[in-house]
Amino acid sequence: MAEQLGLEGMPKRLYSAAPTRLLTFLDCPRRYRFTYLDRPPPPKGPPWAHNSLGSAVHNALAEWWRLPLERRTVEAAGDLVESGWLTQGFRNDKQALQQRDRAREMVERYVVDLDPADEPVxxxxxxxxxxxxxxxxxxxxxxxxxxxxxxxxxxxxxxxxxxxxxxxxxxxxxxxxxxxxxxxxxxxxxxxxxxxxxxxxxxxxxxxxxxxxxxRRADSLAAEVARSDQAFRQGLSDQQADEVFPARPGPICGWCDFNRVCGPGSAVRSPLDPWAGVPADE
Ligand code: SF4
The missing domain is CATH 3.90.320.10 (Lambda Exonuclease; Chain A)
Structure with a gap:
């Protein structure tokens, strides 16, 4: 409790964040600034096919558990993948269809081993x-x-x-x-x-x-991110912003939405094709 009290006995405001926000800062502070602070944000690259696939699979599995028990069949899980399929990011219609069938198959294979009556919390x-x-x-x-x-x-x-x-x-x-x-x-x-x-x-x-x-690790990281956010809100010159939010170029740059507007990142990695995260055409 004492740690939450400010100088005048007022509670300090806690830094509110999802852990993924903290990890974005850890991976690359510049990407963090582009994602969460710059408004309007810099233009992003095109959507990723693997995100489309991931969303469709996650949504299908979530919806499956929301069906009445008697409708939680293997086929219903596959149908949910198809009805919620997203096509953004794929190389072409052929690849999008192939990946939809692959996603359907992997979800059905997964659901076979689930007990539909074993209700999650x-x-x-x-x-x-x-x-x-x-x-x-x-x-x-x-x-x-x-x-x-x-x-x-x-x-x-x-x-x-x-x-x-x-x-x-x-x-x-x-x-x-x-x-x-x-x-x-x-x-x-x-x-x-x-x-x-x-x-x-x-x-x-x-x-x-x-x-x-x-x-403790998350708390310490949140404190560091909160300090950087505050510095940003108070106003930073371009040079100061680069110091507080340095670019951290590396292999992740190929997958970064902001590669095209980031000099250090694009110098080490060209942006990957939007469909690079899914298997090539079969
Ligand atoms: S391209 Fe690389 S260095 Fe630039 S913001 Fe993205 S992750 Fe950071």
């Missing part, structure tokens, strides 16, 4: 918590009720293989687990990445201590 549920300096929140794909406690499930649709380390080190998932435990007042230590393209489940069991460590 939450679907796309927003959970939140406060740390000494931040108010953190996020939307969880699914919260399962298992004998070992509540479990955070995050669907993944990208091409690259995942490892248990991705689940263990994920700041957002740790925040969601801690926030779920606080919101629902029940233990929540397990986090799982469900990789739809391979059917793999990458699980990690946190401890109270490992969650506390991640919350």
């Amino acid at each position: 939450g679907i796309e549920r927003v959970v939140g918590l406060t740390t000494p300096r931040a108010s953190l929140w996020g939307r969880v794909d699914r919260i399962d009720d298992r004998p070992e406690g509540l479990v955070i499930v995050d669907y993944k649709t990208g091409r690259h293989a995942l490892t248990v380390d991705d689940a263990r080190a994920s700041l957002p998932m740790a925040v969601y687990a801690a926030a779920t435990a606080r919101t629902l007042r029940r233990p929540c230590l397990r986090v799982e990445l469900h990789h739809l393209p391979t059917g793999e489940v990458l699980a990690w069991d946190h401890t109270e201590e490992s969650l506390a460590r991640q919350l």
Whole structure:
């Protein structure tokens, strides 16, 4: 409580953010500035096909659980992919159709192993918590009720293989687990990445201590981002803005929406094709 009090005994305002906002700052402060602070924001590149595919799959799985129990069939899951399909970012109609069929197949394969009667505690549920300096929140794909406690499930649709380390080190998932435990007042230590393209489940069991460590990390990062936001609001020259929000060029630049307006980023990586994140035509 003492940490939340200002000089005159007034509560300090907590920095409100989703963990993804903090991670954007960590990855590249300039990208963070482009995304969250510059208004109007600089022009973005075209939409990504992998985002279209990911949204359609996430929406289908969420809608499937909202169907009445008797309609939660494998075929219904596939139908939801088709009815909610998004075509932005694909190379052409042929690729969009191929990927729609692939997405349908991966969702149906995934749903075969689900028990439709095993009602999750939450679907796309927003959970939140406060740390000494931040108010953190996020939307969880699914919260399962298992004998070992509540479990955070995050669907993944990208091409690259995942490892248990991705689940263990994920700041957002740790925040969601801690926030779920606080919101629902029940233990929540397990986090799982469900990789739809391979059917793999990458699980990690946190401890109270490992969650506390991640919350301290999020709190410290939020404090740093809050200071940078405040400096931006007070007005920065171009040079000062580049110092507070430095570009951090690297492999992510090819995937960055702002590559075309970022000198340092475009110097190291050309923007990738919008369909680079999905398999080539079959
Ligand atoms: S192109 Fe690279 S350096 Fe530039 S904003 Fe994007 S991620 Fe940062």
